[in-house]
Amino acid sequence: MAKLKTQYRCKNCDYVSASYLGRCPNCGAWNQLEKETEVAKTTSNLLTASRLITSIGNNEPKKLSEIDIKKQIRITTPFSELNRVLGGGIVPGSLVLVGGDPGIGKSTLMLQIMGSIANSHKVLYVSGEESASQIKMRAERLHISDTELLLYSETNMENIREQIVDLKPEFLVIDSIQTMNEPSQDSMVGSATQVREVTAELLKIAKIDKITVFVIGHVTKEGAIAGPKILEHMVDTVLYFEGDKHHSYRILRSVKNRFGATNEIGMFEMKEEGLSEVTNPSAVFLDERLPNSTGSAIVVSLEGTRPILADIQALVTPTAFGYAKRTTSGLDYNRVALLLAVLEKRGNLMLQNQDAFLTATGGIKLNEPAIDLAICMAVASSYKNKEIAVTDCFVGEVGLTGEIRRINNIEARVKEAATRGFKRIFVPKYNVSAKLQSHTTIEIVGVISLMEALKIEFT
Structure with a gap:
């Protein structure tokens, strides 16, 4: 008769314990350990496993230079x-x-x-x-x-x-x-x-x-x-x-x-x-954009190898309570809270007594660092009640000192913005090169800090 093995496995993190525990020691989740009984490994199990390994590749070590690959x-x-x-x-x-x-x-x-x-x-x-x-x-x-x-x-x-x-x-x-x-x-x-x-x-x-x-x-x-x-x-x-x-x-x-x-x-x-x-996802996210509205900024986000233009909207209103409320949809809450603090400290915007509501329209979820500048510009537009030009878009990562940091695949982003009819794009200054400017008709504005971007857009 086959020997049975009893153990308890956490459904949350796959941690295995020999006895039942109310709280998982690995992930801290409560009441997630589940009893499981399985047949102890035998020679037949090992043979089956070895058959799988042998079928995937040769068990004998080979030099990397000697291995032939075939195109899938x-x-x-x-x-x-x-x-x-x-x-x-x-x-x-x-x-x-x-x-x-x-x-x-x-x-x-x-x-x-x-x-x-x-x-x-x-x-x-x-x-x-x-x-x-x-x-x-x-x-x-x-x-x-x-x-x-x-x-x-x-x-x-x-x-x-x-x-x-x-x-x-x-x-x-x-x-x-x-x-x-x-x-x-x-x-x-x-x-x-x-x-x-x-x-x-x-x-x-x-x-x-x-x-x-x-x-x-x-x-x-x-x-x-x-x-x-x-x-x-x-x-x-x-x-x-x-x-x-x-x-x-x-x-x-x-x-x-x-x-x-x-x-x-x-x-x-x-x-x-x-x-x-x-x-054409960019057209879907931009078709319903209201012209001459405040609190709206366009970002060129890169999803994998595909650049997508998305509309980030912000609504900033005075709070009715002592504690300002922050709400996000499609954006990382902690990242938004950090950028609001940078705007207050480096951008001289008094946001500690303002409720802030931010969303990425169309139901898309954006989480790459290159959307930071667009988030800041949307918040500043709503706070100052000044609109952003409909032909402007933004890409760039914002640091804690207010600097605009370099991003990847800038050529694909700029090309997508130019294709969609935008006339000006704000990018990190360290991404601007003569080659980039010579291969596109869109105006490229290189900014080194958040204060510089705010000054150019709203003055």
């Missing part, structure tokens, strides 16, 4: 936004995790993608949440019912493995990982143990059988994929499908990619007939 042939989809996020297309034999809030459109996205390639590649779509008839109804709404896509409603991994052996698909979709059950594990469905074991099995399927596997994972209340330390380390690519429930736009963001750039984004719009691509 990627499979492109009709969705150019998805191809960009993945680094040029789908890499055969890769394991891709797609995470997002429930109802954000993960299943719709995967059904549209797989439906578009099912006529040229064999695709098996495994659903543990919906029946085949329910998926068929959605497919008809998305106008993809005329396809060779194979549907299979099952949660038992043994049955799924049998179908994979019989059908030999090129693509496999698991919807979702939290519903899958590994019968050899004595733990409830959706637990950290089940998620880890099922993902390990899917990894072997992807690497040994050369099957491209897409795994859908729901996001917890804390904003992380269930079992994040397990899943994100094991898969090749992690994609987050983000969006605001009050907006129809969705953003597919790459946070890990072994075959391409990280933080690359693709934009989609959710419509009644499904998701459609948005090839």
Whole structure:
């Protein structure tokens, strides 16, 4: 009889303890340790692991100069936004995790993608949440019912493995990982143990059988994929499908990619007939901008390798209480609080008795340092009640002493601003070069400090 091993694993940070603890000693979370029982490792387990390692590469050490590499042939989809996020297309034999809030459109996205390639590649779509008839109804709404896509409603991994052996698909979709059950594990469905074991099995399927596997994972209340330390380390690519429930736009963001750039984004719009691509995100964020309004500044943000123009809006009003209120949407709260302090100390703006409300319009989330200058200019515009010229935009990181620090990929940002019709762009002085000025028609204003930028714009 196989020997059982009992331990307790934290659902938040994956810490393992031999006994139950009310509070995790590693991350400090309460009531997160979950009991799990598994079969102790045997020789057969080790042989299975060694078979996986051998299939991935040679066990014998080799000189780096002697290793031959072959260029990966990627499979492109009709969705150019998805191809960009993945680094040029789908890499055969890769394991891709797609995470997002429930109802954000993960299943719709995967059904549209797989439906578009099912006529040229064999695709098996495994659903543990919906029946085949329910998926068929959605497919008809998305106008993809005329396809060779194979549907299979099952949660038992043994049955799924049998179908994979019989059908030999090129693509496999698991919807979702939290519903899958590994019968050899004595733990409830959706637990950290089940998620880890099922993902390990899917990894072997992807690497040994050369099957491209897409795994859908729901996001917890804390904003992380269930079992994040397990899943994100094991898969090749992690994609987050983000969006605001009050907006129809969705953003597919790459946070890990072994075959391409990280933080690359693709934009989609959710419509009644499904998701459609948005090839010009800058126009979406700027179309509804009100001319001659105060508290609005345009920033050229870089998401991965893609420059996007976004509108940062600020509203500064006298506080009715003794403690000034700060509210942000789409911007990092702590970063905004720091910039408000810099504006008060270095920009001579009395903000300690002013409520400040800031937002990045369109539901986009901006978190790179290059948006600092635009945030400061929007706040100053609202505080002074002076408008910013509609043809001006800003990029630059603001330091604690008020200096404007150098940023990366300035050429791509300036080119995007010029393409969208802007006449003047404020950039860090240390980024300005003769080569940059000679390759664009837009006026480049190099500023060395926040005070200089405020003086040029508002005097």
